Amino acid sequence: MVASNPTRIEEAKSRLLWPSLRLLPSLPQEPKRTMTSSSTASRKALSKIACNRLQKELAEWQVGPPAGFKYKVSDNLQRWVIEVGGAAGTLYAGETYQLQVDFPEHYPMEAPQVIFLNPAPMHPHIYSNGHICLDILYDSWSPAMTVSSVCISILSMLSSSPAKQRPQDNDRYVRNCRNGRSPKETRWWFHDDKV
Amino acid sequence: MAADGGVARQAELRRIEGNACFYKARFGAAIDCYTEAIALCPDVAVYWMNRGLCHFRRKDWAKVEEDSRKALALDDTLVKGHYMLGCALLRKEECALAIKELEKALDLLKSSNSRDKMAEDIWEVLAKAKYLDWEKHSTQRVWKIQNLKEACENALQEHHFLSGTLTEDSVGPTNEYSEQRKLLSEVFTNAILADTPGDVPDYLCCQITFEIFRDPVITPSGVTYERAILLEHLRKVGNFDPVTREPLKEHQLVPNLAIKEAVQAYLKEHSWAYRSN
Numbered sequence: 001m002v003a004s005n006p007t008r009i010e011e012a013k014s015r016l017l018w019p020s021l022r023l024l025p026s027l028p029q030e031p032k033r034t035m036t037s038s039s040t041a042s043r044k045a046l047s048k049i050a051c052n053r054l055q056k057e058l059a060e061w062q063v064g065p066p067a068g069f070k071y072k073v074s075d076n077l078q079r080w081v082i083e084v085g086g087a088a089g090t091l092y093a094g095e096t097y098q099l100q101v102d103f104p105e106h107y108p109m110e111a112p113q114v115i116f117l118n119p120a121p122m123h124p125h126i127y128s129n130g131h132i133c134l135d136i137l138y139d140s141w142s143p144a145m146t147v148s149s150v151c152i153s154i155l156s157m158l159s160s161s162p163a164k165q166r167p168q169d170n171d172r173y174v175r176n177c178r179n180g181r182s183p184k185e186t187r188w189w190f191h192d193d194k195v
Numbered sequence: 196m197a198a199d200g201g202v203a204r205q206a207e208l209r210r211i212e213g214n215a216c217f218y219k220a221r222f223g224a225a226i227d228c229y230t231e232a233i234a235l236c237p238d239v240a241v242y243w244m245n246r247g248l249c250h251f252r253r254k255d256w257a258k259v260e261e262d263s264r265k266a267l268a269l270d271d272t273l274v275k276g277h278y279m280l281g282c283a284l285l286r287k288e289e290c291a292l293a294i295k296e297l298e299k300a301l302d303l304l305k306s307s308n309s310r311d312k313m314a315e316d317i318w319e320v321l322a323k324a325k326y327l328d329w330e331k332h333s334t335q336r337v338w339k340i341q342n343l344k345e346a347c348e349n350a351l352q353e354h355h356f357l358s359g360t361l362t363e364d365s366v367g368p369t370n371e372y373s374e375q376r377k378l379l380s381e382v383f384t385n386a387i388l389a390d391t392p393g394d395v396p397d398y399l400c401c402q403i404t405f406e407i408f409r410d411p412v413i414t415p416s417g418v419t420y421e422r423a424i425l426l427e428h429l430r431k432v433g434n435f436d437p438v439t440r441e442p443l444k445e446h447q448l449v450p451n452l453a454i455k456e457a458v459q460a461y462l463k464e465h466s467w468a469y470r471s472n
Contacts, residue, residue: 049404049424056405108403109431143403143428144437 044105046078053108054078057146066148068155078103081117082151090159097121099154100130101147111141113184114150122164125157129174131183132157133167138188206235210242222249240269244276251279259283274303278317285320290328297321318409322469329466333390344383351375392467399458402438403428407468408458411451416441419451 046054054077061071070083080101086092098117104110114137116130125133136145136153167173177186213228229246236242247262260283267276281296300317355361355372395407401421410422416439420428428437429445436443462468 053403053405106431109427141432142435142437142440143424143432 046103046107047105050103050105050107051077054103057148061148066151066155069151072098080147082147084151084155084158086121087155087159091161091164092121092158095121099151101150108143108145111137111184112147112150113137113182114154115183121158122166123158123161124163124165124167126167127170127173127177128166129177131173131177131186133188135188138184138186202235206232206239206242209235210245213245217245217249220252222253225249238269240266240273240276243269244273247279248275251282256283256286260287272303274300274307274313274317277303278313278320281317281324282320285324285327288327288331290324290331293324294321294328297324325462325466326469329390329469333467337387337390340383340386344379347379347383348376351379389464390467392470395461395465395468399454399461407462408451408454411454411458412448413451413454414439414441414443415447416443419454422448422450 058071058077058080065071068085068087070085072081072083074081080103082099082101084097084099086095086097097120100115100117102113104112114132116126116132118130120126120128120130127133132154134153134157136142136150173186177183209228209232213225213232216222216225216228226246226249229242229249232239232242233246243262243266247259247266250256250258250262259279263276263280263283266273267280270276277296277300281293281300284290284293284296297317297320301314301321304314304317351372352361360372399407401408401411401424402418403424404421406421408419408421411419412422412425413419414425414436416436418436418438420437425437425448426445429443434443435441
């Protein structure tokens with residue numbers, strides 16, 4: 001359903017505002033003491049709607065996965081690990097990375113948490129702890145998006161990278177994210193990236 | 196008259212007492228109260244209904260059937276009565292009868308215009324009944340067709356044997372026998388196609404739930420969604436169309452009757468699609 005639906009893919013592409021706009025994390029001044037709150041929340045069992053939908057997404061993925069991605073088989077429907085191959089002709093050609101996708105109880109009403117597992121690709125929008133600065137994963141999520149469309153967006157973000165480098169504020173951000181804070185807790189905001 | 200009024204009042208008091216027990220989940224005590232109310236005024240449908248509800252909560256299906264039938268004999272418009280009777284019949288695997296009751300319950304609920312959780316419950320049991328009914332009949336149908344297929348294959352073979360054209364391994368350009376056998380097999384595959392569970396076409400499924408539509412609504416962008424999930428999206432995620440991201444408010448939604456009819460037609464032919472996970 002996903003791969004054969006051009007509207008949905010176009011949609012995913014059009015959400016990709018790179019490189020004119022980018023998101024920057026706004027860091028809370030005081031790191032919260034109860035940082036595990038979101039990770040426990042994300043471990044809450046999937047709702048019936050979420051479960052049904054993920055089973056169907058997985059079945060469709062197995063029939064036709066998006067090009068360049070490989071689902072690593074597991075019996076955990078709530079956490080998918082996906083292998084991404086850098087597209088030919090881009091800075092990441094021949095390289096392989098791993099995405100970890102965690103689904104909240106009320107998926108798809110809430111966005112999944114998507115991070116790169118160590119080592120994360122060097123990219124101006126990807127922090128060294130694997131957090132990805134991409135609006136559709138946070139404020140611009142829509143329940144009509146799927147794991148598949150999210151993957152396509154991420155690959156497209158990788159492919160259009162002009163240089164293998166970390167975001168400018170990488171060290172400061174990663175320092176503030178210790179204790180395994182979820183990127184969904186970060187208040188990302190749009191920032192003009194022309195400079 | 197005066198005596199009648201007294202009896203009715205007494206029965207009513209029993210009912211109130213029974214309701215209090217019911218809400219405390221003391222079903223045995225509640226049954227006793229309703230039984231007394233019934234003894235006093237056997238013509239009041241609600242007393243039978245309420246006692247039936249107690250049996251329902253205790254999963255005492257034979258008694259559920261008995262009481263809901265009595266209640267419905269007095270008042271045929273009781274949604275819960277048809278629902279309970281439908282559930283009890285489904286327990287007995289009387290699918291066709293259960294479906295009739297549950298559909299009646301849904302119709303009554305629709306005309307009363309109340310959109311509560313009840314509709315969801317009824318639909319769930321109805322879907323289960325339809326699926327069971329399909330399972331029962333399809334096994335028989337498929338088996339009969341399979342037998343017929345074998346008989347036809349044998350007859351075809353015999354026919355070619357008798358007319359001396361049984362050249363199964365010949366590679367001639369017009370091998371009539373093998374061609375006919377292939378065609379026969381195709382015909383029979385098609386005959387059981389509707390009874391073979393598969394994927395519901397995408398155009399009959401909501402792009403959020405990925406499930407077959409039940410109450411489809413169309414947005415000004417022309418995209419159709421399942422009503423309940425779209426309302427949840429508008430409430431929790433934001434006022435936009437999930438696919439096109441055009442601004443969207445609840446009052447702009449219109450039922451998509453054509454898709455609804457298409458779903459009904461599809462389910463009629465492919466009842467396996469009633470199965471939910």
